[in-house]
Every structure is written in structure tokens, then in C-alpha cells.
Amino acid sequence: xxxxxxxxxxxxxxxxxxxxxxxxxxxxxxxxxxxxxxxxxxxxxxxxxxxxxxxxxxxxxxxxxxxxxxxxxxxxxxxxxxxxxxxxxxxxxxxxxxxxxxxxxxxxxxxxxxxxxxxxxxxxxxxxxxxxxxxxxxxxxxxxxxxxxxxxxxxxxxxxxxxxxxxxxxxxxxxxxxxxxxxxxxxxxxxxxxxxxxxxxxxxxxxxxxxxxxxxxxxxxxxxxxxxxxxxxxxxxxxxxxxxxxxxxxxxxxxxxxxxxxxxxxxxxxxxxxxxxxxx
Amino acid sequence: xxxxxxxxxxxxxxxxxxxxxxxxxxxxxxxxxxxxxxxxxxxxxxxxxxxxxxxxxxxxxxxxxxxxxxxxxxxxxxxxxxxxxxxxxxxxxxxxxxxxxxxxxxxxxxxxxxxxxxxxxxxxxxxxxxxxxxxxxxxxxxxxxxxxxxxxxxxxxxxxxxxxxxxxxxxxxxxxxxxxxxxxxxxxxxxxxxxxxxxxxxxxxxxxxxxxxxxxxxxxxxxxxxxxxxxxxxxxxxxxxxxxxxxxxxxxxxxxxxxxxxxxxxxxxxxxxxxxxxxxxxxxxxxxxxxxxxxxxxxxxxxxxxxxxxxxxxxxxxxxxxxxxxxxxxxxxxxxxxxxxxxxxxxxxxxxxxxxxxxxxxxxxxxxxxxxxxxxxxxxxxxxxxxxxxxxxxxxxxxxxxxxxxxxxxxxxxxxxxxxxxxxxxxxxxx
Ligand code: HEC
Ligand code: HEM
Numbered sequence: 001x002x003x004x005x006x007x008x009x010x011x012x013x014x015x016x017x018x019x020x021x022x023x024x025x026x027x028x029x030x031x032x033x034x035x036x037x038x039x040x041x042x043x044x045x046x047x048x049x050x051x052x053x054x055x056x057x058x059x060x061x062x063x064x065x066x067x068x069x070x071x072x073x074x075x076x077x078x079x080x081x082x083x084x085x086x087x088x089x090x091x092x093x094x095x096x097x098x099x100x101x102x103x104x105x106x107x108x109x110x111x112x113x114x115x116x117x118x119x120x121x122x123x124x125x126x127x128x129x130x131x132x133x134x135x136x137x138x139x140x141x142x143x144x145x146x147x148x149x150x151x152x153x154x155x156x157x158x159x160x161x162x163x164x165x166x167x168x169x170x171x172x173x174x175x176x177x178x179x180x181x182x183x184x185x186x187x188x189x190x191x192x193x194x195x196x197x198x199x200x201x202x203x204x205x206x207x208x209x210x211x212x213x214x215x216x217x218x219x220x221x222x223x224x225x226x227x228x229x230x231x232x233x234x235x236x237x238x239x240x241x242x243x244x245x246x247x248x249x250x251x252x253x254x255x256x257x258x259x260x261x262x263x264x265x266x267x268x269x270x271x272x273x274x275x276x277x278x279x280x
Numbered sequence: 281x282x283x284x285x286x287x288x289x290x291x292x293x294x295x296x297x298x299x300x301x302x303x304x305x306x307x308x309x310x311x312x313x314x315x316x317x318x319x320x321x322x323x324x325x326x327x328x329x330x331x332x333x334x335x336x337x338x339x340x341x342x343x344x345x346x347x348x349x350x351x352x353x354x355x356x357x358x359x360x361x362x363x364x365x366x367x368x369x370x371x372x373x374x375x376x377x378x379x380x381x382x383x384x385x386x387x388x389x390x391x392x393x394x395x396x397x398x399x400x401x402x403x404x405x406x407x408x409x410x411x412x413x414x415x416x417x418x419x420x421x422x423x424x425x426x427x428x429x430x431x432x433x434x435x436x437x438x439x440x441x442x443x444x445x446x447x448x449x450x451x452x453x454x455x456x457x458x459x460x461x462x463x464x465x466x467x468x469x470x471x472x473x474x475x476x477x478x479x480x481x482x483x484x485x486x487x488x489x490x491x492x493x494x495x496x497x498x499x500x501x502x503x504x505x506x507x508x509x510x511x512x513x514x515x516x517x518x519x520x521x522x523x524x525x526x527x528x529x530x531x532x533x534x535x536x537x538x539x540x541x542x543x544x545x546x547x548x549x550x551x552x553x554x555x556x557x558x559x560x561x562x563x564x565x566x567x568x569x570x571x572x573x574x575x576x577x578x579x580x581x582x583x584x585x586x587x588x589x590x591x592x593x594x595x596x597x598x599x600x601x602x603x604x605x606x607x608x609x610x611x612x613x614x615x616x617x618x619x620x621x622x623x624x625x626x627x628x629x630x631x632x633x634x635x636x637x638x639x640x641x642x643x644x645x646x647x648x649x650x651x652x653x654x655x656x657x658x659x660x661x662x663x664x665x666x667x668x669x670x671x672x673x674x675x676x677x678x679x680x681x682x683x684x685x686x687x688x689x690x691x692x693x694x695x696x697x698x699x700x701x702x703x704x705x706x707x708x709x710x711x
Pocket of ligand 2: 334337338339340341342343344345348359373376377380383418421422423424425426427428429477478480481482484548
């Protein structure tokens with residue numbers, strides 16, 4: 001969907017600069033291995049979310065990740081808003097009704113549970129962080145912002161090129177790489193209980209076992225039922241959860257840039273005219 | 281600078297007001313008649329841009345406060361509420377966050393303009409010092425604004441920066457507790473930073489008024505560094521500066537819009553999308569990009585007190601610059617190649633220090649930071665004082681008009697076209 005491939009431009013820029021830039025400078029500091037870059041529908045200056053992909057991503061989240069990961073900043077109504085998965089209202093009502101929400105106190109002073117409504121937010125799977133750590137050994141982070149909170153810094157010279165290519169998909173690239181980056185053949189050293197994953201930011205061992213396997217989820221739309229496809233879909237969904245107004249933002253950006261270009265040209269011509277009688 | 285006012289009130293209301301409070305006459309004098317050198321280039325447009333950015337920060341800030349909650353338990357949630365639920369809240373918040381970065385891009389270019397053209401020299405010392413005061417207030421404001429988000433970098437950045445004050449002997453610990461309002465960065469810290477973050481921009485506004493006042497007393501410098509001597513050296517502010525500044529603003533807004541709409545988080549740090557947690561320290565604590573050169577200077581020396589003193593010294597030295605530079609020639613264009621080399625090395629060094637500021641203080645980064653710091657100070661304390669005494673400068677043009685017309689003549693000769701130079705000597709008399 002992107003007008004021109006950001007990776008293509010980058011390759012040209014890299015080729016132009018390799019001669020000058022010492023290779024060692026490109027090694028970014030910090031934990032994990034550099035994520036593998038994917039093609040995303042929402043990359044680039046005109047990229048927008050792919051509704052069908054967000055719906056599949058939501059399916060993966062609700063069938064799998066939601067057992068451990070919260071999504072507490074997202075409300076059910078968000079699922080039907082433009083620029084998101086855009087489920088129908090009836091579908092969202094049905095999704096909400098599957099969750100039990102604590103409400104109250106009622107007229108007896110008691111808390112009670114009721115089915116979810118459109119305005120409710122996704123209830124967390126664990127009552128608090130401590131309960132999650134006790135059950136899992138580590139806290140499974142909330143998904144609401146994770147795609148923006150995990151954006152591995154890119155060393156020189158990439159961070160310079162990123163300005164021109166408009167690369168802002170570090171978050172989903174990281175999540176995708178992590179989900180597809182497990183190594184079943186790896187033998188842990190003595191005493192290491194985590195799961196080997198070189199992409200993990202906090203060391204090479206992560207407390208989460210590989211969550212996705214080929215054929216695990218059934219897609220209605222005929223998309224491939226592979227680890228790679230599942231991972232891409234859920235990463236895209238997480239990006240939407242973290243940045244729900246991305247489509248509106250880019251659309252407005254296009255209009256603003258077009259306005260500035262036209263207005264700027266007019267002002268420039270006026271400026272030329274005004275100064276034309278004055279040597280300066 | 282300006283002569284008697286040429287303002288003629290046109291309507292009855294204007295005449296009535298003019299006899300009681302001649303505020304329109306004053307604005308007319310400052311922004312319509314005010315004479316500006318005719319040879320200003322685009323580096324002279326950043327003042328106007330800064331003014332607009334200050335207004336933009338204040339307007340977006342005031343609307344943000346309508347939805348923001350300054351409490352340690354709610355601040356982060358309220359920022360996310362702005363981003364998700366408030367109509368166009370994402371636009372407001374990104375405008376404010378990216379706007380702060382743009383504000384600093386503009387102020388750094390504005391400062392480097394001053395360094396190159398000797399804008400700090402007599403008679404503009406007070407003007408320069410007021411500028412450094414604005415810069416300091418801007419840094420304080422931006423630092424405290426960043427804390428308001430109450431993300432991981434907000435919290436840990438605040439912890440690191442406020443801890444600087446603990447290095448001062450005897451009073452240090454008391455000072456830091458007084459800043460925090462407790463024994464760690466916590467809700468009282470957030471509340472006072474919120475209060476100050478709201479206040480300081482208006483103080484900046486006040487100092488900006490003094491800054492512009494001082495500017496309109498001495499007049500602007502210009503790329504030749506030769507002061508205005510006659511009427512033909514200048515053109516009236518309107519339409520000449522108005523239209524040129526407007527064009528520069530549109531170009532600057534295009535850059536602003538580019539980051540705002542397509543890379544809104546590029547200039548920020550991902551960790552600030554994690555709510556503040558006093559129990560988890562981020563792997564690398566780095567301040568916002570515009571503080572990085574100073575952050576590198578801070579960590580260049582092994583002694584904490586020394587680092588803090590150097591960092592503050594890096595700003596303090598700017599106050600003394602008018603008396604450190606001994607050259608009588610203002611504009612770098614008419615100074616020796618040594619000045620030009622020293623200046624550009626200084627500029628590159630500042631960017632280099634910025635990059636180093638984002639790196640941990642280990643390995644070869646440390647000696648690199650030290651060399652950068654030494655050059656930073658040497659430029660002000662050794663190069664500028666000595667260079668002015670020894671260098672041979674180029675001959676200055678007799679006046680701005682002379683400089684402009686001789687340039688025009690070479691251009692005309694070279695291209696065989698253009699207008700006769702004499703016809704343009706008194707622009708304001710032409711239609
Ligand atoms: C059985 C519980 C469980 C399930 C199911 C699960 N996770 Fe996790 N996840 C965890 C735990 C625990 C952690 C924390 C790991 C750590 O910090 O070592 C985690 C961490 C993560 C992280 C963060 C890594 C980082 O950078 O900190 C991501 C991303 C993630 N999970 C994605 C997913 C996705 C996508 C799914 C669904 C396909 C999923 N998880 C399903 C338990 C789970
Ligand atoms: C000199 C002008 C100003 C500068 C340089 C500045 C800078 C900043 C910065 C860097 C942030 C953090 C942004 C982020 O990462 O999200 C911030 C946040 C904030 N500022 Fe300002 N600010 C200015 C003026 C104001 C004013 C005048 C107000 C209120 C009247 C204000 C209110 C806020 C609020 C409520 C936040 C927190 C919400 C948010 O992060 O967007 N600011 N400011």
C-alpha cells in the first residue's frame with residue numbers, strides 16, 4: 001500500500017554511504033538482536049491499517065494471548081470505530097458480552113459482575129501484576145501500548161535514513177521477530193529456565209514459551225495458518241491498539257502538507273514580487 | 281532607530297483609542313515601519329519562527345491541561361486518555377511534544393546564527409544575555425514538561441537530573457529533598473513540576489518582550505556586520521520582513537508537520553510509553569535529544585561534582601561571550617579562515633557531543649566526550665579571546681548599501697542581465 005517502498009530507498013541511501021561509514025558504527029548498543037523488518041500495510045507516508053488483518057490479529061489476541069496479556073486501555077467500542085478492526089456493532093456487542101466486568105457497589109453495597117458493554121474496557125486476565133508474576137514467573141506486559149514501548153533504538157546510520165524513509169515500524173518488527181524467533185533446538189545451560197529467544201530485549205531468555213504454532217488458529221478468510229502469518233497479524237493488531245488514530249493522522253498529514261505546499265508557493269511568489277524592486 | 285511615527289488612524293474608533301492608549305501606533309512602529317537591514321538572509325527568520333512556536337506551545341499546552349491530571353497515579357493514564365478518547369487529542373499531544381523539539385531546533389539555529397554573525401557584540405550584549413535567559417528557561421520548561429507524562433523516562437530522567445544537585449557539598453541532600461518535596465521523585469515532585477511547567481512559558485513570554493524591545497533599540501545585525509548608517513541600508517519591516525518571515529515559517533511548518541504526522545515518536549523515547557515504575561530502572565537513561573550535548577559534557581569527567589559544574593558552566597560561559605570574543609569585526613564572513621574553521625568545528629562538535637550524549641559513558645565514548653568538552657570550552661575561553669587579537673580580517677564594505685550594490689553589479693556583469701543598480705538605491709520611494 002505504501003506509495004514507494006521505504007526499504008528500496010534505504011538500500012539506495014545505504015549504498016551511497018557505505019563507503020564513508022565505518023561498519024562498526026552500525027552496531028546498536030543494548031540487549032536484543034536487531035529485529036527483522038517486515039512489509040506492513042501501515043508503513044510509509046500513505047500506509048493505513050488493513051482491516052482484515054486487524055480482525056485476524058484480534059482473533060489471535062482473544063483466542064490466545066488474552067489468557068495472559070491485558071489490553072486495558074482499549075474499550076470494546078474501539079473495535080467498531082473507523083481506522084480499526086471495524087467490526088459491526090452487533091459483533092462487538094457479542095464480543096463484549098463474552099467478558100464479565102466487575103461493577104458496583106449496588107444498593108446493598110456489594111460488588112457484582114455483569115456482561116461487558118460497548119463502553120467497557122477489556123478486563124485484565126489477572127487481578128494485578130503480583131498475581132500475574134506469581135502465576136507466570138514474570139509479568140506479561142499489557143498490550144495497549146507495547147508496540148510503541150518496544151522500539152529498539154537504531155544505531156547510526158539507520159536512524160538518519162529513517163527520517164527520510166519515514167520508518168516508524170520498529171515496534172511491530174520487534175514483536176514479529178520475537179514471536180517467530182524461538183529456537184526449539186536450543187539447549188539451555190544448566191539452571192536456565194527461560195525460553196531462548198535472541199530478539200528479547202531483556203537478555204536472551206524469556207519467561208513466555210513460544211505462544212504460536214502452525215495451524216493453531218483457524219482463519220475464516222483463507223489466510224495462511226502459519227506462525228509467520230499469525231505473528232504478523234497480531235503485531236499489526238498491537239500497533240493499532242497502541243496507535244488507534246494512525247489512519248486519521250496520516251490522512252490529515254497529507255492534507256496539511258498539500259496545503260503548505262500550495263500556500264508556500266503562493267507566499268514565495270509574493271515574496272519574490274515584493275523584493276523584486278530591492279537589491280538584497 | 282525609527283523616526284517619528286507615520287501611523288495615521290483611519291477610523292473614529294482608532295483616533296479615539298490613539299488619544300488614550302496608542303497601542304496600535306506602537307505595534308505599527310514595531311512591526312510595520314521598523315527598519316530592517318535590506319541584506320538579511322534566511323538565518324534571520326528564526327526569531328519570528330520561535331515566537332510562533334512559543335505561542336503554539338502555550339495554546340496546545342493550555343488545552344492539554346483541560347484534560348490532563350497531575351497526579352502520580354493518574355498522569356500517565358490521562359495522557360493516554362488524551363491520545364485515545366479526546367477529540368483530536370492525539371493531534372494536540374503530538375503537536376505539543378513534537379513542537380517542543382521544533383522549538384529547540386529553531387533556537388539552536390537562532391543561536392548559531394548569532395555565533396557566526398557576532399550578534400552578541402556591542403551594542404547587543406543585553407539582547408544576547410536575554411536570549412541566553414530564554415534558552416535556560418526553555419530547558420527548564422521542557423525538562424519539567426517531559427516529567428508530566430510520568431512515563432519511565434520521565435521518572436528516571438527526573439531522578440537523574442534532580443540528583444545533580446546532591447553533589448553540592450553540605451547543602452546537596454537538603455537541596456534535593458527540597459526539590460523533590462520528599463525523599464524520592466514522587467507525587468509532590470510531579471505537582472510542583474506541573475505548576476512550574478505552566479508558569480515558566482509565561483515568564484519566557486515576558487523575557488521575549490524584553491528581548492524584542494532590546495532588539496528594536498539596537499536594530500538587527502546583518503550578514504556584513506556593518507551597522508545601519510543611512511536610510512537606503514534598510515527596508516521597512518512590512519512588507520519586506522513580513523512576507524519573507526512568513527515564507528520561512530511555512531517551510532518550517534512543513535518540517536514540523538512532517539514529524540508531527542508521519543514520525544511523531546521519532547524524536548521521543550520508546551520507554552516513555554511505559555508508566556513510571558520506581559522499582560524498575562531502564563537499561564539506558566537518556567534525556568530528550570536537545571539536552572544530549574550537555575549530557576555528554578556532564579559525564580565526560582569521572583567526578584560527579586566536576587561534571588555538574590562543567591555542564592552548568594557550558595551555559596554560563598554563554599553569558600560572558602560578548603566580552604570573551606575580542607574581534608572588532610562582527611560578521612564571521614569578514615573574519616579569517618581560522619575563525620570560519622573554528623566555528624564550523626564548534627558546530628560539528630556540538631552535534632558529535634549530542635550523539636555521544638545518547639551513548640553510555642564507557643569505553644572509547646568517554647575520551648571522545650572529553651575531547652568534545654575540551655573543544656567546547658576552548659572555543660569560548662581560548663580561541664575567541666586570542667583569535668580576535670591576531671587574525672587579519674577582510675576589508676569591510678563602507679555600508680550595507682555598498683555591499684549589496686557591488687554584489688548586484690558583479691551579478692549583472694556575470695549574467696549580463698538584471699536591473700541597473702542605481703535604480704534600486706532608495707527602495708522605499710518606489711511604488
Ligand atoms: C501463558 C501465558 C502467555 C501467553 C498465552 C502469551 N504470553 Fe506473551 N508473555 C508472557 C509472559 C509471562 C511474558 C513476560 C516475559 C518476560 O518478561 O520474560 C510475556 C511477554 C510477551 C511480550 C513482551 C516481550 C518484551 O519485550 O518484554 C510480547 C510481545 C508477548 N508476550 C507477546 C505475546 C503474544 C503476541 C501472545 C499471543 C500470541 C502471547 N504473548 C501469549 C506470557 C504469555
Ligand atoms: C515553552 C513552552 C513549552 C515547552 C518547551 C513545553 C514542553 C513540553 C514537553 C517536552 C512535554 C512532554 C511532551 C511529551 O513527551 O508528551 C510537555 C508536556 C506537557 N505540557 Fe508543555 N511545554 C511548553 C508550554 C506549556 C504550557 C504553556 C502548558 C500549559 C498551559 C503546557 C502543558 C503541558 C502538559 C499538560 C503536558 C503533559 C501532557 C503531554 O505530555 O502532552 N506546556 N511540555
